[in-house]
Amino acid sequence: MLTPPSFLLEESLHPANHKTIFILDHTPEFGIQRESLIEFDFNKARAPGFIPLAPVAKSLWTCSVECAVEYCRIAWDLFPTGKLIRFVVSDWKSHVLNSWNSSQQTLTHLLNGLALIGVPPPPNSDPDPSKVYSINHGLQAAVSIMCESTDQQHEKRTSLNENTVPVVNRCRVICITSVTNRDKIVELENKMLSELIVGNKFAASSDLLIPVDLCEFIILNVGPTLLENIPRHKVANILESEMHSVKTNGGLANKLTSLILKHYNLASTTVTGIPMKEEQNASSSANYDVEIFHPAKAHETLFKGSSVDVDQIKSLKEGFEYYTVTLKWSTPRGLTASEMHNCTAMHRITPVDVNSRPSSCLINFLIGGRSVMLEVIRRGGLKSLSHLLASHSGQIYMHSLAIGRSPHEDPPSISEGTGGRVTDYRITDFGNFMMQNRLFPIKGSKVQSSTLKRTKTRLDRHTKFWPMTISSTVIFNYKQYMEPILNIMLQPELRESDVVQCKQCIFSLIGNEAKHEPLHIMNTGQRGKGVKTSREEQYKQLWAELEAFLRAHCVTDKHINVLNCLLEVRNRDASDTFDKVDVDLALKELDQLNAKVERASVIRATTDSPLSPDANFHSTHSKTVLELWVSKFCRQKPRPDFVGLSTAQLMPGGRLKAKLYPQFKERPAPPGKGGKASSRVPAIIGD
Amino acid sequence: MNTNVRKFSVEPYKPLQAAVTGLHGLLDHIGHSSRLEFVSLVTYSSQLEVLVAFTRELDVIKTELLNIKLSDKFNLIEALKGVEKLILMEWGSGIPCNVILVVQDNFVNMNSLCLPFSFPGNLFICSLGPEVLRNPLLPVTDENMVNFNIHLMQPEVPVSSHGVVQMFVKLGEKHYASWSGNLVCGNLNSKITLSPNPEPCFKVTDFEYNTYTVDNNLEICGFIELKHLGSPAAVSRHLVLPYTPPSPYHGKGHGSRHPSHSGEGDDESLDEGHTPSFCVLLHGALKVENMAALCQVGNDWYGVLFSWADSKKKSNLMLSFLEPGRDSIPWLGDMNALHIPLEAPADDEAFPVKPADKKSYSQNGVAWIRQAGIQSDIQKILRHARKIPEKTQQFYKELNRVRRAAICLGFLSLIEGLAAILDRECTLLPSSTHPACAIQLTHAAQALRDSASKDHKYSIAPMKMSF
Structure with missing residues (x-):
């Protein structure tokens, strides 16, 4: 139904930014300190007699390393997985600083590797003629690591799922080097192409390696001679190349910033008007701007709808080749963490100038758990809140908020529909139920199956006997008499002590009834239907519902044990009082019980346990007194549990099903022991 | 959100009348199946003219349809541009809208249209001309198009008024059928409908693409406090309304009103109002406890149910469909790896799930x-x-x-x-x-x-x- 055209998918699937390789020139030339002097003498205004300090300068090596590291910083801040970057350093041979494995895709790992590589060797220091310093070593290494599968590529290539899209191995190589003329660029391209052809041939004959389908080769030429840029062009089917000439330091950094925005489809937002207190003067506050990068999609709500005047908020960033969108800080008021904003997308952000004071101020504000709304001025001057900045577990996200008209305006109230006029829902109880069924992450290893499969059984059980309104239940309204039985019975397994507690609860109820103590409704603030019922009626309803409740929860032996206890004491109780009651009264009571049972059957689940009252027994009036006597009182001693009950499975409708002679099928008894085995078969054990 | 913008440029008397009759029928159908639908009516001659701005009062549109005047000027490209602008101004780019374009004949080169629109939805080109149109392959230029579809609709040949009406009936039945399903939590459940209708969701990642479809059983997996949930991104939001079985509906006779407001209908709705509904119970408890219910809406696709109040303080149950996939809320961890523990962990221990990596802004590096x-x-x-x-x-x-x-x-x-x-x-x-x-x-x-x-x-x- 929704199948996009194939060329569209080709563009979105398998992007080149999955695998990026930096090739850094580590030849002696890059060790030379060039221009970019850094003034770091701040003491000019100090007392006389001091020695002025010479400014320091960065080498080309330092410039290229810090720009490449900054590129990684931005990419990894915004994309925690799937955007992999490797470093290759080239001098008289190649050095590969990290692997595709995610554990080595961190700044710390890279910086350690760079520290070990150190600065480029000084010129003419090593007269060994076998050591040829060249960037070409790096090209060769880059091709061989392009042919290494990443974990994701490997997973897809080896997937047995026939719907898996075949992997296209696109890669990007960013080579920071220095050349003197255009011929050298062509040389580099040809070298790269021949390495690719060799590498692909080798990869094709290997199971583990993956040939390169397309390599984007970006040459950043730093150095004294500024060559004319060469735009993207096709060198061969598998190689596209471009060249940018840049001045050192600032030039290189600016170029890489523009490139990363393009490579990962990012955009810039300048948060303006952030009020910050001055350290010296806490009473006044000044306004600052902070620029952040994020995936360009975060701006979609602004640009896709034409309600915002784009020209008004979008401006070319000074000294750079890209645009930034200015949004205003909106002081958060009355925002609670539990508010659900109408958020259409969320993306990670990273500050452009990570250590500047305004940036760290904003970051700390957000990491501290507060959030910031960003405001955009729409056409016609109306202000809208377009974004929300907030941190979740130490990572900062930009939430895009819907700014158009809502299709949900003027909705019908929930009270107008089905169930809307019912006023005695057990809201508080359902709140407790929700608290007891909160979701939490599973600690530890990788999981199979889905969350629902894991929680379904529990939710099924907890809702098995769950009257929705106060007027349709008794036991849940008399919680102070019923606990802990209502809670304990929900547990999947009962301890002996739990059973004892439940039994005690039943006994104490029996005691209350015998003492003619009326039941008091607990004051929970819930609105109950104030139906006045007699004390006897109260107890009758209570016992009937409790029995239904217990029957619904007969999942183990011990659960059944509690039910049996109830049935037992109720019967004995009846026999004790029998001699005071004449037969007419008994029959009348029976009728009432009968009516009661029919009413309760809506909410009760019955079982076919041997002890359950015979359903026919209640519905027929044609029994003799003797039959009544026999059926009601001639089983004072309940039989021991049917063994099958302990292994019984709960079926829909509350019925229990036990498999008889289970071991017959599973384990055919050895012929010699046949007789013995069959004697262990659970059967009805009578008295 | 399905929103209709109708475009008219119908020349001789017969197609116009047929179109008006057909659209009346379609509006009746919409009013019946999707009560919360907004519809607008526009025409184009020398410029786009909004006859009725977006409204739920479909009778206003019906009346205005009768007043449509014909003109001999028409520019389809400009008309569609105007329609796109109108919708973007009103609804932004995130809400699905249907554009139903009613034209008389095929006098436009489809390839020159500036399509797709930059909002999700459908464009129905209803051509009432006598010639059969070739199925046009429309140009696609934008990655957003994956959730935008173009349909060419024509009455059966030979073209007759009846055929035109039937064409609109088909359109209504296919694209304005109201969705109904079950909201389930263990043994509790409610028959519900969602407004607007849920749509399948298409998602492309670096290595795969998938179409995710909405199950009819929306099953609750468990509950989460709103403060842990944050404000996650949603591909769409829907009002959860208790399902009311359709009252007898007569597709024909577009002038007639719904027959339900008589005595008997009221009795029925009164009865329903007094039958406890799980939806209402759930909404009440979610609101009081500041919690949300996580529910599985499809394979590897989750949604969040919460209580939502519009500015008028009317409270409703809302369902947000999260981004499809298991990692739609990173701070909750893998959505398929949640469970209900026997004993809830300490409040701050479980959430948020700590990510493996530390971001540069909390690493104290140098710049x-x-x-x-x-x-x-x-x-x-x-x-x-x-x-x-x-x-x-x-x-x-x-x-x-x-x-x-x-x-x-x-x-x-x-x-x-x-x-x-x-x-x-x-x-x-x-x-x-x-x-x-x-x-x-x-x-x-x-x-x-x-x-x-x-x-x-x-x-x-x-x-x-x-x-």
């Missing part, structure tokens, strides 16, 4: 591309230096941070420069300074020049003194 970065790092060292011995630890910590970064970046001249600055600082210390200060500064400067300190794993330690 020296801009000069100001180096300068502020050095100033910080000097600030601490002047407050030795109180700030000895901080001084060495900052010193080692800068030194280590300089080694990693191959910026060795900075280390020498730093040594020089510390030496000079020594000579400038006022006489009131603690004697430890000069000693530590000299020690640090020496250590910086020492070749052992070129090892990034080495840390310069304060000189031990017994003052």
